[in-house]
Amino acid sequence: xxxxxxxxxxxxxxxxxxxxxxxxxxxxxxxxxxxxxxxxxxxxxxxxxxxxxxxxxxxxxxxxxxxxxxxxxxxxxxxxxxxxxxxxxxxxxxxxxxxxxxxxxxxxxxxxxxxxxxxxxxxxxxxxxxxxxxxxxxxxxxxxxxxxxxxxxxxxxxxxxxxxxxxxxxxxxxxxxxxxxxxxxxxxxxxxxxxxxxxxxxxxxxxxxxxxxxxxxxxxxxxxxxxxxxxxxxxxxxxxxxxxxxxxxxxxxxxxxxxxxxxxxxxxxxxxxxxxxxxxxxxxxxxxxxxxxxxxxxxxxxxxxxxxxxxxxxxxxxxxxxxxxxxxxxxxxxxxxxxxxxxxxxxxxxxxxxxxxxxxxxxxxxxxxxxxxxxxxxxxxxxxxxxxxxxxxxxxxxxxxxxxxxxxxxxxxxxx
Numbered sequence: 001x002x003x004x005x006x007x008x009x010x011x012x013x014x015x016x017x018x019x020x021x022x023x024x025x026x027x028x029x030x031x032x033x034x035x036x037x038x039x040x041x042x043x044x045x046x047x048x049x050x051x052x053x054x055x056x057x058x059x060x061x062x063x064x065x066x067x068x069x070x071x072x073x074x075x076x077x078x079x080x081x082x083x084x085x086x087x088x089x090x091x092x093x094x095x096x097x098x099x100x101x102x103x104x105x106x107x108x109x110x111x112x113x114x115x116x117x118x119x120x121x122x123x124x125x126x127x128x129x130x131x132x133x134x135x136x137x138x139x140x141x142x143x144x145x146x147x148x149x150x151x152x153x154x155x156x157x158x159x160x161x162x163x164x165x166x167x168x169x170x171x172x173x174x175x176x177x178x179x180x181x182x183x184x185x186x187x188x189x190x191x192x193x194x195x196x197x198x199x200x201x202x203x204x205x206x207x208x209x210x211x212x213x214x215x216x217x218x219x220x221x222x223x224x225x226x227x228x229x230x231x232x233x234x235x236x237x238x239x240x241x242x243x244x245x246x247x248x249x250x251x252x253x254x255x256x257x258x259x260x261x262x263x264x265x266x267x268x269x270x271x272x273x274x275x276x277x278x279x280x281x282x283x284x285x286x287x288x289x290x291x292x293x294x295x296x297x298x299x300x301x302x303x304x305x306x307x308x309x310x311x312x313x314x315x316x317x318x319x320x321x322x323x324x325x326x327x328x329x330x331x332x333x334x335x336x337x338x339x340x341x342x343x344x345x346x347x348x349x350x351x352x353x354x355x356x357x358x359x360x361x362x363x364x365x366x367x368x369x370x371x372x373x374x375x376x377x378x379x380x381x382x383x384x385x386x387x388x389x390x391x392x393x394x395x396x397x398x399x400x401x402x403x404x405x406x407x408x409x410x411x412x413x414x415x416x
Contacts, residue, residue, distance in 0.1 A: 016135050016357035023338065023354070024345050031349035034379075034387045038353075039184070039329065041249040042379045043303060046296040049250060052286040059281035066272040068099035068284050075288035076242075076257050083216075084226045091228075095262045096235060098269060099284060101277045103214055103241040103256040104136050106268065107178070109276060110239060110258075111140035113267035114176040114208040118145045126170055128177035130161050132185055132358035132369045134212065137178045146175060150360045152368045155320075159188035159331075163201045171205045180212040182224055185358060185374040186331045187215075187324020189224045196230040202237045208264055211240045214256070215327040217247040217297050218304055224326055228259070235260045246328075247297055248290045255279045255287040304328050307377040307384040314388045318396060330375040331355070334395055337373045344373075348390035 020037060067073075073093035080086055091097060100106035115125045127141035131150035141148040149170055151161035160183065166174075179198050181190035195211070202209040211227035227240050243256035254277075258265060272278055279287065290296075308323045311330060315321040320333035334340040337354035344350040355372030362368065375391070377384050 014135075014138070016353060019357045020341070020351075020353060023342055024351070027342065027346050029345055029349035030347040031390065033349040033351065034383065034390070035351045036375045036377070036379075036387050037351045038378070039246070039376045040251050040378055041246060041300075041328075042383075043249045043300065045248055045250040045253075046290070046293070048289060048293075049248075049253070049286050052289055053282045056282040056285045059285075062281050064278035064280050064284075066098070066269050066276070066278045067094075068279065069281065069288075070094070072099055072284040072288045073097045075291040076259065079291040080228060080259060083223070084229045086228055090231075090233070091235075091259060092262075096265065097257055097259045098265050099279050099287070100241075100256050100258055100268075100272075101279055102245060102251075102254040103212065103243045103258075105276060106241055106256065106258050107134070107136045107210060107212065108140040108143075109268045109271045110208070110210050110264065111144040111146065111176055112271055113264055115141070115144035115146045116175060123169075123173040125175040126173050128166065128170075128174055130159075130178070130180065130183065131360050131362070132355060132372075133178070134180065134184050135358070138360075141176075148360075149174075150362070152359075152362050153183065153186065153188075154368050159183055159186035160190055160194060163198050166201075171201070171207075174205060174207040176207060177202065177209045178212060179209060179227075180215075182215040182219065182324070182326025184212075184215065184327060185329045185355070185372075187327035187329055189219070189325040192225040192230050195225060195227050196232075199227065199230055199232075199238055207237065208261070209238050211238065213240050214243045214246055216242065218301060218328055219326045220301075220305055220308065220323065221325060235262065237261060239264055244287055244290055247300070249300060250290070253279075253283055253286065255283050303381065304377065306381040307379075310381055310385045311377065311388055314385070314392055318392070328377045330377065332373050332375060333371045334373055335371055337370060340373050340395060344391060344394055347394045350387055350390050350394075352391075 076097050077091050077093040118124055125146040126149045127146040128149045129137040130153040138148045153159045153161050198209055213226055216224050227238055239258050239260035241258050244253055245251035312323055337356055341352050341354045344352055353374040355369030356367045359367050359369030
């Protein structure tokens with residue numbers, strides 16, 4: 001118990017939003033506040049969501065079941081088959097699919113399910129993850145007793161760490177890897193070949209791999225590839241995770257799913273049965289309808305396209321801006337992300353997340369997120385325009401528009 005408590009206590013100082021609260025504590029916002037720090041879609045979900053919840057209101061009196069309902073699992077199976085062009089019968093909806101109360105909980109449970117208990121003897125289990133990363137990856141690894149292994153995701157590798165560069169000794173003790181595409185925060189989209197290389201590595205070294213595909217339906221070109229497309233007829237070693245939080249702008253519904261290796265799904269099911277939560281029956285009914293309906297998803301993509309067009313117009317070539325292939329974040333190189341975040345709050349009332357809070361230092365002591373801020377374009381386009389206008393006003397040095405990008409960046413770093 002003591003070891004787990006110590007690990008939880010040590011995690012608190014690394015939680016990104018705990019750190020952000022501490023950074024801004026006591027600083028008076030310099031204007032009406034706007035939160036661009038959290039990836040929480042602010043658009044209204046489709047109207048039929050509330051209608052279905054009302055229609056199934058009598059089922060609020062029933063305890064949720066970890067397996068969900070047959071209708072929900074069939075809706076997910078059918079969506080996966082359509083979206084990723086899977087062969088009929090590849091997925092068994094009763095054994096290969098499980099609902100989850102948002103994928104955050106499932107990502108956490110997967111580490112508990114995949115990491116063997118370590119008694120301090122022999123090599124410590126490892127969990128691989130990109131850096132920067134979604135904070136749940138590191139928290140789950142630590143609570144499971146594993147060593148988080150941070151693989152730098154930088155412009156040099158297209159923000160997607162190369163699996164073949166993980167050394168053999170680390171791979172020999174790896175229990176789990178987290179792979180995110182489109183990535184959070186950079187919006188990098190993995191190719192089929194990249195995903196296949198991870199699957200091959202996981203099977204060669206017999207570790208589990210969690211493909212976090214929660215941003216897969218927010219894209220601006222071709223639909224991103226998914227791990228199930230490269231599974232080669234087998235679900236061994238892999239789990240994919242999807243959520244309605246981003247796809248359907250329904251984060252409060254707390255509904256997603258995992259699909260893949262049924263051995264891992266059985267373990268996660270038992271964890272939920274003992275100490276987790278499952279989506280309610282009304283939520284499952286509404287979720288099934290959302291997975292069967294695509295027009296609201298396309299409307300959401302169009303809204304994000306408008307927001308990124310605004311970003312392109314206002315930012316131009318400042319801060320290394322490049323419209324990402326997927327997701328709804330800007331990953332802006334401002335020289336010193338922590339100092340920029342504090343300035344934006346103090347001078348403009350704009351709340352953003354320092355990139356360093358999403359990453360860990362590499363072997364040379366360099367934090368790959370330190371120069372960046374993450375800006376979540378989760379509001380309606382007119383609010384996005386207001387927020388980015390404030391950002392440019394605060395962070396752009398005078399007369400920088402007329403100078404080359406490199407000079408502008410140097411001035412920005414010095415100003416911070």
